[in-house]
Amino acid sequence: MFGIISHKLVASTAGGSPGQPILRAAVLAMMSNYSTATKQIMVREALNSALDEEMAADPTVFLMGEEVGEYEGAYKVSKGLLRKYGPQRVVDTPITEAIDHIINSAAKTNYMSAGNINVPIVFRGPNGPAAGVGAQHSQCYAAWYSSCPGLKVLAPYSSEDARGLLKTAIRDPDPVVFLENELLYGESFPVSDEVLDSSFCLPIGKAKIEKEGKDVTITAFSRMVGYALKAAEILEKEDLEAEVINLRSIRPLDRSLINNSVRKTNRLVTVEEGFPQHGVGAEICASVVEENFNYLDAPVERISGADAPMPYAANLERLALPQVEDVVRAARRACYRSVPTATTA
Amino acid sequence: MAFWLSKSRSISSLLGKRIGLLTILHERNKGSFLHSRRDGVFRYKNSPEFSTKSATFSATGQRFKSSKTGEQVELPSSDEDDDENQAVDFPGGRVAFTSRMNFTSESSGKRIPCFRVLDDNGYPIAGSIFEQVNKEVAVRMYSGMVTLQIMDTILYETQRQGRISFYLTSTGEEAINLASAAALSPDDVVLPQYREPGVLLWRGFTLQEFANQCFGNKADYGKGRQMPIHYGSQKHNYFTVSSPIATQLPQAAGVAYSLKMDKKDACVVTYMGDGGTSEGDFHAALNFAAVTEVPVIFICRNNGWAISTPITEQFRSDGVVVRGQAYGIRSIRVDGNDALAVYNSVRTARQTAINEQRPILIEALTYRVGHHSTSDDSTKYRAVDEIEHWKTAQNPVSRFRKWVQGNGWWTDEDESEFRSNIRKQLMEAIQLAARKEKPPIANLFTDVYEENPPNLVEQERSLGETIKKHPQDYPSDVPL
Numbered sequence: 003m004f005g006i007i008s009h010k011l012v013a014s015t016a017g018g019s020p021g022q023p024i025l026r027a028a029v030l031a032m033m034s035n036y037s038t039a040t041k042q043i044m045v046r047e048a049l050n051s052a053l054d055e056e057m058a059a060d061p062t063v064f065l066m067g068e069e070v071g072e073y074e075g076a077y078k079v080s081k082g083l084l085r086k087y088g089p090q091r092v093v094d095t096p097i098t099e100a101i102d103h104i105i106n107s108a109a110k111t112n113y114m115s116a117g118n119i120n121v122p123i124v125f126r127g128p129n130g131p132a133a134g135v136g137a138q139h140s141q142c143y144a145a146w147y148s149s150c151p152g153l154k155v156l157a158p159y160s161s162e163d164a165r166g167l168l169k170t171a172i173r174d175p176d177p178v179v180f181l182e183n184e185l186l187y188g189e190s191f192p193v194s195d196e197v198l199d200s201s202f203c204l205p206i207g208k209a210k211i212e213k214e215g216k217d218v219t220i221t222a223f224s225r226m227v228g229y230a231l232k233a234a235e236i237l238e239k240e241d242l243e244a245e246v247i248n249l250r251s252i253r254p255l256d257r258s259l260i261n262n263s264v265r266k267t268n269r270l271v272t273v274e275e276g277f278p279q280h281g282v283g284a285e286i287c288a289s290v291v292e293e294n295f296n297y298l299d300a301p302v303e304r305i306s307g308a309d310a311p312m313p314y315a316a317n318l319e320r321l322a323l324p325q326v327e328d329v330v331r332a333a334r335r336a337c338y339r340s341v342p343t344a345t346t347a
Numbered sequence: 348m349a350f351w352l353s354k355s356r357s358i359s360s361l362l363g364k365r366i367g368l369l370t371i372l373h374e375r376n377k378g379s380f381l382h383s384r385r386d387g388v389f390r391y392k393n394s395p396e397f398s399t400k401s402a403t404f405s406a407t408g409q410r411f412k413s414s415k416t417g418e419q420v421e422l423p424s425s426d427e428d429d430d431e432n433q434a435v436d437f438p439g440g441r442v443a444f445t446s447r448m449n450f451t452s453e454s455s456g457k458r459i460p461c462f463r464v465l466d467d468n469g470y471p472i473a474g475s476i477f478e479q480v481n482k483e484v485a486v487r488m489y490s491g492m493v494t495l496q497i498m499d500t501i502l503y504e505t506q507r508q509g510r511i512s513f514y515l516t517s518t519g520e521e522a523i524n525l526a527s528a529a530a531l532s533p534d535d536v537v538l539p540q541y542r543e544p545g546v547l548l549w550r551g552f553t554l555q556e557f558a559n560q561c562f563g564n565k566a567d568y569g570k571g572r573q574m575p576i577h578y579g580s581q582k583h584n585y586f587t588v589s590s591p592i593a594t595q596l597p598q599a600a601g602v603a604y605s606l607k608m609d610k611k612d613a614c615v616v617t618y619m620g621d622g623g624t625s626e627g628d629f630h631a632a633l634n635f636a637a638v639t640e641v642p643v644i645f646i647c648r649n650n651g652w653a654i655s656t657p658i659t660e661q662f663r664s665d666g667v668v669v670r671g672q673a674y675g676i677r678s679i680r681v682d683g684n685d686a687l688a689v690y691n692s693v694r695t696a697r698q699t700a701i702n703e704q705r706p707i708l709i710e711a712l713t714y715r716v717g718h719h720s721t722s723d724d725s726t727k728y729r730a731v732d733e734i735e736h737w738k739t740a741q742n743p744v745s746r747f748r749k750w751v752q753g754n755g756w757w758t759d760e761d762e763s764e765f766r767s768n769i770r771k772q773l774m775e776a777i778q779l780a781a782r783k784e785k786p787p788i789a790n791l792f793t794d795v796y797e798e799n800p801p802n803l804v805e806q807e808r809s810l811g812e813t814i815k816k817h818p819q820d821y822p823s824d825v826p827l
Binding site: 090093095096098100102103106107111112113114115116117118119120151152154174175176207254 | 567568569570572573577579580581586587589591594597598608627628631634635638639790793794795796797800801802
């Protein structure tokens with residue numbers, strides 16, 4: 003179900019990788035909070051505008067996948083692109099689903115070919131649970147992809163993230179896995195004029211502090227950022243100020259920002275929708291324990307999805323996924339505000 | 348997953364709902380354009396309302412240089428076919444009905460014949476029509492085959508002696524290697540499996556360059572990253588060998604798509620074995636190549652064995668050639684041990700692929716004389732005299748030699764002189780390669796990404812420090 007955006011593979015020139023776009027001066031948004039935003043756009047519009055702008059700027063960028071052309075995208079993310087750029091650049095393809103080529107070919111080819119065959123491709127599409135779609139349509143693959151050297155893995159949350167990260171991903175010469183979220187496509191976020199500018203890009207490997215705090219660090223990505231922010235609101239009423247970090251980039255992970263935050267707050271809660279074992283949170287906890295063991299005032303807390311294939315029934319699905327209350331409870335535990343309950347074995 | 352019709356997307360997005368298959372079953376009628384649209388019936392060639400190109404219902408919906416799919420499955424029309432009861436315009440084209448329930452047989456009974464032009468003794472078969480190769484090309488092809496033979500023998504031994512870790516031979520498949528290479532132009536992009544070093548040899552890769560890769564030394568174009576025989580060369584348009592089976596096939600379809608986009612006068616040639624055609628990637632590759640209409644030649648070296656799996660346990664079809672039609676791909680079966688037949692079929696395939704922008708499938712029948720690799724002992728699963736038979740009576744090298752010598756272009760003296768020259772050159776290349784420095788440790792960290800990420804920069808720095816502190820624990824002949 004992934005649409006693939008790629009520079010065409012130009013095979014036979016000596017030296018270098020021709021066909022790479024000249025990087026225009028990118029406006030890197032280092033702001034840590036929104037400037038006065040006058041416009042609201044949906045995540046799907048943000049993605050669509052990013053695709054549109056990058057295709058307009060660089061004629062070697064093209065989109066291929068199932069439903070991307072005539073159907074305008076399974077989630078309408080590529081709306082209008084076929085009409086604007088034609089069937090040579092927006093290519094509907096038959097179906098073939100295989101993770102092997104992402105991990106064994108895309109991730110490793112530049113290395114194995116000693117830099118002769120580069121893979122400037124973006125694999126994008128929805129990742130993780132939606133609502134009531136069952137086991138085979140709900141898994142979060144962030145941890146899987148992020149364990150592969152050679153890949154870059156991004157997970158946007160807001161419309162600003164979606165625009166900035168997708169534009170950077172398309173311009174990046176390495177293979178990028180771009181993990182969107184079906185339930186976020188229809189959500190609107192405020193965006194500044196800077197974000198709407200066609201040169202707006204967000205750097206890969208940099209997380210964002212969505213809300214500053216001093217008592218506990220909560221890391222999250224994609225939809226869970228929204229949950230973490232809601233949890234932070236609840237915690238504020240209890241005089242606990244949580245610092246919410248939107249990871250944006252799962253590989254490479256912004257270890258220094260996370261560690262700086264924990265040095266300030268001394269407590270860590272990681273949140274993700276994926277399975278608990280070997281998850282993104284596990285890597286973050288390991289990094290913090292290795293770098294800042296002496297700064298931790300409490301054991302690290304991980305909130306994740308249940309260790310079971312996703313059930314379909316709505317009540318079971320709710321129980322299998324992190325809820326805002328779970329994040330709140332974990333933060334309280336990290337701050338010794340409640341008796342630690344035994345987590346699931 | 349709901350049945351999704353390739354042409355109905357724009358209709359359904361207008362209607363705002365998915366159209367089930369049953370609502371489309373509808374007899375052809377001469378209703379109005381709008382009426383037929385709502386029913387979701389798609390007319391192809393015979394429709395008065397619109398031609399095939401507008402069948403997508405939007406001006407920009409034309410497939411990139413699409414052929415008229417409806418026509419391809421069009422049956423020879425007769426007046427009787429116009430009778431409403433005898434045919435229906437299902438999605439994909441008109442199809443005639445029959446009242447006799449008839450399962451198409453699992454086999455056509457008769458095997459697809461195998462194209463050859465030289466008999467077992469290297470004589471042109473009477474009545475065969477083929478493009479001759481001139482003396483220069485013939486001698487170059489033949490000497491390439493001999494070089495490949497010698498390379499295989501000596502490098503195999505080198506592995507046996509423990510000087511390289513691994514090797515795999517192309518013994519018995521020299522004709523496929525050299526003849527297919529000779530039929531291509533240098534601009535054609537090659538995506539090999541791993542038993543096609545002869546193609547690289549033809550294009551000018553030297554014995555020294557082969558040896559360097561096998562020894563993984565500083566001069567290896569692969570920077571010492573891969574095990575032996577995983578050759579690659581950008582300047583020779585030969586994609587780096589990648590071990591997993593058949594992964595190169597869908598990649599080849601993609602590379603061909605880029606050639607098509609650039610309107611290049613070139614095609615892609617990709618190779619696989621019989622075993623590779625069981626992989627999912629084979630099927631995806633052929634289907635994609637056919638649908639996107641790209642210039643790629645799929646050459647299957649059907650050599651009878653996939654490690655220890657014989658053909659009889661690999662598939663139940665008549666080999667690989669019959670699979671092409673299943674994907675709408677023109678195919679041919681050729682005697683892989685007949686260099687001229689291979690040359691001719693690849694030449695024609697190349698012209699067709701480029702001029703008509705379509706994929707071609709070639710099944711070259713041959714035999715894997717050697718073991719699968721140095722990690723295999725094939726006498727454990729096949730008869731020694733079977734191997735001997737193919738090594739001698741059906742040897743492609745001696746068969747082509749007979750033809751070349753028959754034309755007066757090669758002599759026995761040429762043979763012994765050439766063989767001893769190559770042997771000498773190769774031994775020298777191996778000595779040099781073995782003595783050469785190993786690649787610097789810095790290569791461990793580069794090319795993971797375009798630019799080294801901070802964690803790898805740090806690891807490299809830290810490793811450098813550790814080596815400085817404990818030099819006795821590290822090999823002295825490996826530079827940093």
